[in-house]
Amino acid sequence: MAAPLPEPALASVLAPQSPPGLPSLVTSRQLRSQRLGRALRLWIPAGVLIFLLAMCFLWPLVYQLPSPTNGDILVASEPPFSPGHILGTDQVGVDIFSQIVYGGQEAFEVAIATTIIGLVVGSAIGITAGYFGRWVDAVLSRVLDVLIAFPALVLALVIAQGLGPSKFHLILALSAFAIPTVGRVTRGSTLVLRSQPFMTAARLAGTRGWRIIVRHIVPNIMPTLVTFSLLGIGILIILEGALDYLGYGTPPPNPSWGNMIATGQTVMTAQPEYVLIPSIFLLVTVIALNMLGDALRERWGVQ
């Protein structure tokens, strides 16, 4: 019976000697600050968004807000931080904070609903076109080209004006913008995926078409779609505001950020904060969405 090898020798026999590591060009402190920076770039915008969503959807459930449509004319044009009205009141005494909260609900609901419609319909078109190729691709690509060539805002205005202003029509109108853009992005990513070896392997293994789509294509295009739709939600919130602003969106007196900005611009000299507050909320929301999209794109390596 051979004497047991001393420990270090045993280790060197079992594990192949790894070459000495290259001298690192990055110190551990730099690495740590890089990692911290990356985490902050993700979590600061995410935190801001979570805060805004909670403010718009949870706050009114927990805490009784003043009505966003009816005000007391006796407390009109109160400055911010006045008792009972944290952001003040507008020209007819309606609480500004409560208008921001309910207007924000409207903006998020419309943008998220539109994004979901765009994702489902657009990616169905895009994946079908990209996966089946040939004439299916030719036909669907032309359809997407037509929808893209169609000025989206104009279509939205025409739909909103023809069907009358309502939340549902707003969502319908904005979907005309969301579907073709998602469709084009999905088609591009599917085409790239199709030429990958694992797709050929899956086909050779006899996997059915729909199974390849659900198990191989959809998970792989998810990162692209998620980052893309975060940017899309930002654009949709701006567009929704534009429709409100032009008078084709949420019918007044229902509060919306676009309506507030439009009204606020007319009373700019008398009460500048009435236009500033919704503008700032709009800007912060969209910046947070864009930065979160950027951070996720960096993290997931999406082009």
Added chain:
Amino acid sequence: MALVQQVQLQSAPGAGNRARRAAGSPALRLVGRRLLAAIPVLWGVTFLTYVVMSALPNDTAQAALGLKATPAQVAALNHALGLDQPFWVRYWRWLVQVLHGNLGTSITGQSVNSELAQHLPTTLILLAYALVVSLLLAIIVAVLAARRPNGIADRISLAISMLGLSIAPYVLAFILIIVFAVKLGWFPVVSGSLGNTPLSYFKALTLPAASIGFPLFAVYTRLLRADLVEQMQREDYITTAKAKGVSPWRVLIKHALRNSMFTLITVVGLNLGTLVGAAAIIETLFSVPGIGYFLLNSISNHDVPTIEGIVLVFALITVLGNLLADLAYAVLDPRIRYGSTTS
């Protein structure tokens, strides 16, 4: 010039006529393919315009005659306008009319062609102004930023472009009016007329162009900067140029920028469609007498023939923009121009 030489090089000497030589050029074949592909898209746009306008509950005759019109008068006008015909008949008539270059008559009695001729030039100048200035600024800023990624210039440009991406055009326009028109008084707030001299014309269009151009500038800067940085880090020809001792600025401008322009051209072409929507909002805000302002008026007046005409022209501009981007690509990119299969 180079294209002609290439065509002559490729075809065997003495074989075939000029047309066949031209058909052999990959760039021209690409142009032909793109033109053919644009035809169904254009047809689709006319069809979609017509379907949307017919599907919506718009009563053109009632809108034209006013609320006091009797049902008999409305029916008579409907008949005169051909609106009592089935959908396909109406669409066919409209399509034939459009193919003859006549966009019909608006409910105000004016021909849509003359209305477009009156309002379109202002919008085209406005958009061209915004596009050219934002592109030039974006190229300068992106090159400065890409010289040192994560440097001070890069960080500032990233912050500015993030702001440009996120600000709503109607908020931006308002801020510009307050600062540059009301407080500083440098530019007039347009209201209806743009002035007679070219200088006053451009002065009046500056603020609207800035409102349209700033978001564009942000998009272009981000895109170009990302592409430049990627090229500077990844591409072999950059390493070669650097190894030869070419100065960093020269590498950036002469080598990397030339290549990155392709991405930029494609995006500019694709973006033309969204410009139209921006023009509608901004022109309304500044009361610029352009096509966007006119369109919004037509939408609220139920002026269906005018809306159809304007949407069609806008869609045409978008399709032609994409086509031009493709063609610019084909002319500028030697890989496409010479038909190499490496790309």
